[in-house]
Amino acid sequence: MSFRNPVCLALALMACHRGAPAPVASEVAITLDGEWSSKPWVAEPRGAPNGLPVQLSTTFAVSAELAGQPVDIVLEGLWWNAQLWLDKERVGTVVGGRPPVRARLSDGLTEGEHSLLLVIQPARGVSRFAHGGGLGSTTPTTRATLHNPPVLQFGPSSVKTAGVRVKGPKATAFARFDTARVPEGTEVRFQTVLDGRVQTEFGVVKVDASGNATSPGTPPRGPLWEWGKPSLSHLMVEVLAADGTARERHSVRTGLRETVMTPSGLQVNDTKGPAVAVRVLHGLSEPDLLAVFSDAAPAGVNAVEIHGDMVDSRQLSLADELGIPLVVLPRCVGRVGRPPGGGVSLVETLRDQDRRMVAGVGAHPSVVSWLVEGDRQILGPGRKDDDGEVDPWTDVIPADPMRRSVVGVDIPGTLLQVRDLRTGDYTCPAGCAGKWIVESTFRIVPTPNLWSAVARAWGKAASEGIPGGTLPTPRAAENDAWVRAFTPVLKEMGAPSFPLAQRKRANSRLRVTxxxxxxxxxxxxxxxxxxxxxxxxxxxxxxxxxYDGDATVHGQGWSQEVDLDAMHWQGVKLYGEVAEVAVPSTRSAR
Incomplete structure (x- = not known):
C-alpha cells in the first residue's frame, strides 16, 4: 500500500511542507464484530456456564488488496480453548488464558467470501485458576467464553513488541523481532508520527542476534504523555531492504513519558506525588474503568489498579487517552495452567501467558507499574509443579522491555490487612515500610461505617511515609460514604488531583453505510x-x-477519500462529529 499524502515534519518555527510519503503500517487489523450466530462479548451464550461447547460462526468478504497476505486470527479474552474452522476446514486450536492468542494462516486468504467457525470449550488436562482465587484453585469459571470480538490481522507481523522509553531528556525507541523473518544485521528505522507528521526521528539501527533493535537516545519532539494530560502518537518501525527502501512497516500507538517511583511517590515526567489507585475488580466491559474511576476521582484518586479478569486492550486504550496511570496485577488477570505431571511445565505455561500479556501491554503509556507484592505475601510461592514451587508470576514480568517498575521485586510494597473493622486496627505482615499499599480487606458480613474504618487504617499506614497504594472499590450504593471517608485521608497525603473534567483528544470515528x-x-x-x-x-x-485529517476508506472493489475529525473526551463522555461514507453503488473490478 502507498500514500500520496505529504509528510510534515513537526519542527518548531517551520511550516508544513510537502515531501516524501509518511511511513505506512503494513499490518491491517480488522475487528470481526458484524453478524455472528452468537456474541459472547455482548451476552454469554447458552451452555457456557455449564462448561458445554459453544459454537460461534460468521461470514466475511476479503478484498483483492488483503488477499494473499499472511493473516493472524487474534482472540482476546479466551478463557477456554477454541477450535478454528475456516471454510469448513479445521485450521488450528488455541488455548486461552486472558492474554491474546493467535492462530497464523501463513498463506493468507483468497479474495471473496469466507466462513469462520469457533468451537469454544474447556480444555482437557488444563486446570482453571478462578477469578482472584490464586494458583491453587481449579474451580470452573463462568466468565465469558470470549471477551472481545475476534480480529483479523493482515500483514507480516514480524514485530513481537515495540515502544519508546524515556529517561531524563532523551527517548529511546526499541523493537523485538521474529528472527526467522528479520535476521541479525537487518536495518530498521524508528519514527514517531502524528496525523501524518513526523515528530521524532530516531534514525536507523541494526537488529542484534537476539532480535532486538534499540535506537540511540534522542531528545523527543512534541508533547509528552502526562498524568491527566495525555499526548499520543504512533511509533513507526520500518524494516529496510538492502537498498534502504522499506520492505515492511509496523505501527503502534504510543505516548512518550518517563515514570519513576520515588520516595515521595510516582513521578510521571515533572509531575510527582502519591499515586492512589482505585481497584477495578472485573474489567469485563468498557464502563467498568470509566465508571469506577469517575466515581472515585472526587475523593482524590488519580490512578487505577487492574485487578480483574484481564488486561483488556480497550481499557488500556481508554486510560491512554484520558491520561490515567494503571497498575496491573499479573496474577489477577486470569490464567490457565497445566497440573503437575501433565506433560507441560506449569512454569512454561505461565511464562507463555506472561509473554503475551507483556506484549499486549506493549507501548501503552498508561501502564506505569506491575504489582506482585500482595501475591507473594498472601499466596506464598504458589503450588508445587514438576519444577517445584511456582510463584504466582514469572520472570517475564521484571523483564518487560518498557522497564516498568515491579512492586514487590524492585520496589518494596506493603500488604495492609485491616484486622478490626470496628476500630480500624491493621497489620502489615511483612512490615509497613514499603512504597505501595496493597490493601486486602474483603467484606464478609455487613459492617456499619465500613469505609470510615478502612479509611482510618489506610490513613494510619500512609502517615508512616508510604507514598501511594490501592483502595478497595465500594458498591455503587456506598460510593458517597466511600468518598466522604477517603477524601480527608488523600488530601492529607497530598495526592495530586486528577483533571478529569479537562478536555482530551479522542479517536476519529467513521461510519460506513x-x-x-x-x-x-x-x-x-x-x-x-x-x-x-x-x-x-x-x-x-x-x-x-x-488520526485527524485526510484518509482513504477501502472496501471490496471500492475506495473513497474521507476527512476525519478527532473527537474529544469531556470527563468520561465522548463528543464530536462522526464522519459518514456511503458505499458507491458501482464498484470497480479488482
Missing part, C-alpha cells in the same frame, strides 16, 4: 495504524482510528 453484509472495511491514513471493521447484516461498519 451500504456495505455488503460481512464486508471488511478499513481506513488507510498516513503514519497511523491501519484498522477496520466487519459490516453487519444492516451493511453498517463503524471504525475508530487515532
Amino acid at each position: 451500504g456495505a455488503a453484509p460481512g464486508e471488511l472495511i478499513w481506513i488507510e491514513a498516513p503514519g497511523a495504524t491501519l484498522v477496520g471493521a466487519q459490516a453487519g447484516s444492516d451493511g453498517v461498519a463503524t471504525v475508530d482510528i487515532w
